[in-house]
Amino acid sequence: MSAAGNPADIFFVLDSSSSIWKPDFEKRMLGFVRDVVASFDIGRDLTRVGVMTFSDTPRLVIGLDSYTNKQDLLQAISPQIVRYTLGGTNTAEALQDVRKNGFHESITREGVVKIAIVITDGQSWNEKKTIKEAELLKENGVKVYAIGVGKAVKQEELEGIANQPKEEFVFSVNDFGALSEIKDTLAVKACGYEEAFKDQPVCGSGPTDITFAFDASTLTVKNKHQTLGQIQDFTKRLSSINGDVRIGVTSGPCPPSMDFPPSVPSDASDKLRRVKRSIRSNVLGVVKQWRHKTVGDLKKTSSEEGVSKYDSDPAFYASKKGLVLLLNKDNVPEFRHLKEEVLLLIDSGVEVMVVLDESVERKEVDRWTELIGHRRVLSGVDPNNDYSGYVMEFVCSL
The missing domain is CATH 3.40.50 (Rossmann fold)
Structure with a gap:
């Protein structure tokens, strides 16, 4: 966001399920988030950014009030802090958590636009529940962008998650490498607490x-x-x-x-x-x-x-x-x-x-x-x- 843009509270909601390859998550998805954030003016009275990951359950990694300095924020959007996890695609619970906790009234600012950017590569566990939670999030005053990566994404679900019109709020790319192609467009449109994890995710709970x-x-x-x-x-x-x-x-x-x-x-x-x-x-x-x-x-x-x-x-x-x-x-x-x-x-x-x-x-x-x-x-x-x-x-x- 340029100096002339309006401040915003922006949450990136990142799919970290097992269907995403670790290098894609750590290099391409997080790299895309950093590239978009780099175009914002970050500050307590400017734009604030939060990051949530989700698989079986959501994880609030960076809260809106965690970083008020752009350099510190960009350093935090790294594999060391925003950890790759494993599990299913529980998009519904992630949307619910970002509504209840990410954009909690004690954290958000009156008169400041609220934006959620959801990035996923697959269909959610429960499409009906996901759409319902997305509607509740939008009713709460949050503008929701949905980015689908790959051919397995269900377009109807993306459109149900995002605001209307779909041409404005829904993006689809062929692979994670192509995310860079939409970073500038998304940054322009978006303009108008740390948690400890294991060093390496483990697949399965035993032999x-x-x-x-x-x-x-x-x-x-x-x-x-x-x-x-x-x-x-x-x-x-x-x-x-x-x-x-x-x-x-x-x-x-x-x-x-x-x-x-x-x-x-x-x-x-x-x-x-x-x-x-x-x-x-x-x-x-x-x-x-x-x-x-x-x-x-x-x-x-x-x-x-x-x-x-x-x-x-x-x-x-x-x-x-x-x-x-x-x-x-x-x-x-x-x-x-x-x-x-x-x-x-x-x-x-x-x-x-x-x-x-x-x-x-x-x-x-x-x-x-x-x-x-x-x-x-x-x-x-x-x-x-x-x-x-x-x-x-x-x-x-x-």
């Missing part, structure tokens, strides 16, 4: 084994490369943070050969018919084999309360287990049987996430959502786009 399961027989060579590339992206994210997480893959045996020797037409037709019948999705077999190998034979017992449960090998509980099930349209017919396997796994203590690519129809997505819940289903995935951040949210919440 965790995560297995990616898919039926390789339903994938082309290109799809196999894409799938393994996505898993590799996930391992790269994990390698930059702390946590006792091991990664595995189960994809089933190679499909049977379709070869047969020269035969008379009638025999050849019979053989081709048998070969065609053998070509089918078998992700159920992949999951069932993994369950028997990992969990062991599940024995149904009765608890003292009379509720049925499943016992497995005690060694199974030495670490948490998670299964990330990667499905496409060829796996859809297996839902009924897969459902039984997934429920067995959940009953035995395995956490399950299902990733459905863009070939799967909405009605099939809804069946999985009804079975294991919205937060455990990622749908409409484009194999060419990196979705590893969403798997990070799942894994780091275990």
Whole structure:
């Protein structure tokens, strides 16, 4: 903000969930915030800036009254103070906290414009609650800007968070590197307490084994490369943070050969018919084999309360287990049987996430959502786009 601009109380509300790569948060997102703040006149009677991060819960890192000197403020907007955390995208609670605590009446100044700048790379846990909290924030006199980063952001949710008109208050960029392209525009538009954290975030709350399961027989060579590339992206994210997480893959045996020797037409037709019948999705077999190998034979017992449960090998509980099930349209017919396997796994203590690519129809997505819940289903995935951040949210919440 130039000397001619009006003073303001501005809060940056920064998504620090597991879907964001640590270098993007520390270098690009915080760098963007510093660049915008550098254009303001900072002072007790000028513009004041606060910073909040959020994942599973919000964290008020810098209050509006924490710094009245620009140099000190810019130094504070650093990875050492504004820490990268892990968890889900609880945007609703962040908006509520910035309303109740960030812009508390004991801190804000009468007659001074209040602005919240929300930066996120994904959809919130609860869109309906997020929009409701955004409306309460706006009713409290706060002008809300929403910045979506990447292709996974839901545009309708961004528009629901921000003030109207959307052309004025909503920004969308392809990646965190592109944030710099809008810093000057945002700074011009925006013109009109420290908390201790661990040095390094930890993914998960103890030893965790995560297995990616898919039926390789339903994938082309290109799809196999894409799938393994996505898993590799996930391992790269994990390698930059702390946590006792091991990664595995189960994809089933190679499909049977379709070869047969020269035969008379009638025999050849019979053989081709048998070969065609053998070509089918078998992700159920992949999951069932993994369950028997990992969990062991599940024995149904009765608890003292009379509720049925499943016992497995005690060694199974030495670490948490998670299964990330990667499905496409060829796996859809297996839902009924897969459902039984997934429920067995959940009953035995395995956490399950299902990733459905863009070939799967909405009605099939809804069946999985009804079975294991919205937060455990990622749908409409484009194999060419990196979705590893969403798997990070799942894994780091275990």
